Amino acid sequence: MGKTVAEKIFDAHHVDCPSGDIHVISLDAVFCHEITTPIAITDLMARGKDRVFDPSKIKAVIDHVTPAKDSKTAMQGKILRDWAVRHGIKDFFDIGRNGVCHAIFPEKGFVRPGFTIIMGDSHTCTHGAFGAFAAGVGTTDLEVGILKGVCAFKKPESIKVNIFNSLHNPSSLHNPSNLHNPTNLHNPTNLHNPTNPHNSDNFNNSGSLLPKGVYAKDVILALIGQIGVNGATNKIIEFCGSVVDKMSMDERMTLCNMAVEAGATSGICSPDMVTVDYLWQFIKDEYQSKEAALESFSKFRPDSDAVYSKTIDMDISNLEPQVTYGYKPDQVKPVSEMEGTRIDQVYIGSCTNGRLEDLEIAASILKGKKIADSVRGIVSPATPDIYSKALDKGIIKIFMDAGFCVTNPTCGACLGMSNGVLADGEVCAATTNRNFNGRMGKGGMVHLMSPATAAASAIKGYIANSEI
Amino acid sequence: MKNFNGKVLFLDRSDINTDEIIPAKYLTEISKEALKPYLLEDIVLQGFSPANDIKGKSVVITRDNFGCGSSREHAPWAFEVNGINLVIASGFARIFRQNMFNCGMMAVELDKALLDKIFNLFANKDTSLETDMDKMTFKFTAGDLKEIVPFTISEYDFSLVKAGGWVDYADKNY
Numbered sequence A: 001m002g003k004t005v006a007e008k009i010f011d012a013h014h015v016d017c018p019s020g021d022i023h024v025i026s027l028d029a030v031f032c033h034e035i036t037t038p039i040a041i042t043d044l045m046a047r048g049k050d051r052v053f054d055p056s057k058i059k060a061v062i063d064h065v066t067p068a069k070d071s072k073t074a075m076q077g078k079i080l081r082d083w084a085v086r087h088g089i090k091d092f093f094d095i096g097r098n099g100v101c102h103a104i105f106p107e108k109g110f111v112r113p114g115f116t117i118i119m120g121d122s123h124t125c126t127h128g129a130f131g132a133f134a135a136g137v138g139t140t141d142l143e144v145g146i147l148k149g150v151c152a153f154k155k156p157e158s159i160k161v162n163i164f165n166s167l168h169n170p171s172s173l174h175n176p177s178n179l180h181n182p183t184n185l186h187n188p189t190n191l192h193n194p195t196n197p198h199n200s201d202n203f204n205n206s207g208s209l210l211p212k213g214v215y216a217k218d219v220i221l222a223l224i225g226q227i228g229v230n231g232a233t234n235k236i237i238e239f240c241g242s243v244v245d246k247m248s249m250d251e252r253m254t255l256c257n258m259a260v261e262a263g264a265t266s267g268i269c270s271p272d273m274v275t276v277d278y279l280w281q282f283i284k285d286e287y288q289s290k291e292a293a294l295e296s297f298s299k300f301r302p303d304s305d306a307v308y309s310k311t312i313d314m315d316i317s318n319l320e321p322q323v324t325y326g327y328k329p330d331q332v333k334p335v336s337e338m339e340g341t342r343i344d345q346v347y348i349g350s351c352t353n354g355r356l357e358d359l360e361i362a363a364s365i366l367k368g369k370k371i372a373d374s375v376r377g378i379v380s381p382a383t384p385d386i387y388s389k390a391l392d393k394g395i396i397k398i399f400m401d402a403g404f405c406v407t408n409p410t411c412g413a414c415l416g417m418s419n420g421v422l423a424d425g426e427v428c429a430a431t432t433n434r435n436f437n438g439r440m441g442k443g444g445m446v447h448l449m450s451p452a453t454a455a456a457s458a459i460k461g462y463i464a465n466s467e468i
Numbered sequence B: 001m002k003n004f005n006g007k008v009l010f011l012d013r014s015d016i017n018t019d020e021i022i023p024a025k026y027l028t029e030i031s032k033e034a035l036k037p038y039l040l041e042d043i044v045l046q047g048f049s050p051a052n053d054i055k056g057k058s059v060v061i062t063r064d065n066f067g068c069g070s071s072r073e074h075a076p077w078a079f080e081v082n083g084i085n086l087v088i089a090s091g092f093a094r095i096f097r098q099n100m101f102n103c104g105m106m107a108v109e110l111d112k113a114l115l116d117k118i119f120n121l122f123a124n125k126d127t128s129l130e131t132d133m134d135k136m137t138f139k140f141t142a143g144d145l146k147e148i149v150p151f152t153i154s155e156y157d158f159s160l161v162k163a164g165g166w167v168d169y170a171d172k173n174y
């Protein structure tokens, strides 16, 4: 019987089977941030177990509230910082070098196909984009991960989501990928400064199969709308199909990031040449060629006769941009039905959509325009590297000229802790991943959407389609 | 082992998420005890008042997909410091469920039809529950009304409840 990606990864990391379908697996990395880790550190100290299993496999960042906004958040940062120093954790990202965890850790090359990763953060599923098993856990699991480098999970069952475009016609492709259509105004590559040395190979998504104005965010929102917030509980969502094959790593991370909003333990994309291209700068000393790396990573691709608990075929040929309307991420409607909804704030950022491609897409819509007087625009590039590249490409200038406030890389407003908290009764068009009641501030309403829809909405002052 | 007996709080809604259980702005607290006044502060549930309805309750009974959203273990802790160590639902989000057992608390799933019956019989009444860990039964009582319901948890989850958590178990075994 064939195996899924997750089953192959579990086999390769098996430690114990303490009972029934519970599997204890070894961990390749434990990621940490300053909200959930300090309390784990404090508890380990209280138990007389202030140890770490392997400092080189622990990566830590201060990202949720940074710079610290008060004494309590300053103390959370301090506990994490002191701990990193005490245990010789070298990959610790403090202010000036810090960014949103699920953006900065992949960017530093800490995620590889076949890896097992936990973090005290539900959106850890993002890293599945690399063909890794990456899951959010609570404080106790995190403590055990830090202490022993293991974690217990139920035997992984996967749902296969096959995403395709039945109307695919390569000559009518649009952004962000069509590098050969100079008339396409929304093509973010038009923003490239020819002298820019950072025109990275990482954004290898030429030939996107997404309909015009539709992005990875719309695909995942539509899927969550279809299967519900409980549709993948205790399951892994394995994304595949021609649309995913053509997606960049940034797009795949957006897809996997929101798997948990359908209840999934992790999202996973199979490693391919797009993955290798992204990782090449980190792995070029380990493999003779990209082909050799791909061959090695291919052991973490699913078997053709792998068994899935369910297969969902998703034809995105007629997909419209999607927007949420309630307090649950599965309350999703096409933008045309949400058009005209009043907004007070637009937030572009987060581990879902604060990466370079997201900023490029938004900037391609904002270029030469002003946001509505009634709207506050906030953009948070997810990492210093993204910020810096956005500066080089003129993207930050476009945001500023349009009237956006540009913040430092941080989670901030996404979870209503700083940098853009909503007042009671206010409405935010956000590229984040959660619209829960009170998420961005007590009494506030959040509508989730793509960076393109958010940018178009900022200009209009109400929810609007980027393509009209 | 923790206490799994006492008065029941019924939360008649599915998909109650961790932001509703304990909002993110309280995640800067370093002690569990500090979370006590904020349990269920942002819940969207008609007729429910956290200030009046939580006091004196030791068990929560709710619907499906309870605890979805964030990984914060602050959610079980907020229950724990309010004296609630047992949540019964027709389904849980994975991380919340695991966090409960990792803390030596219980998140027990009951069949949907059975849960409907319990809601019909006991919600809106002054209901108490007694847990028998040997027989694996819950006994519901409201006045003269009584109902005994069997439940199951895995051997592994039971060992975490008995051990009072996963940290010591793992440190010893791995």
Ligand code: SF4
Residues within 6 Å of the ligand: A064, A100, A101, A102, A121, A123, A350, A351, A352, A410, A411, A412, A414, A415, A432, A433
């Ligand atoms: S950006 Fe938002 S969802 Fe992502 S890790 Fe930060 S707080 Fe969580």
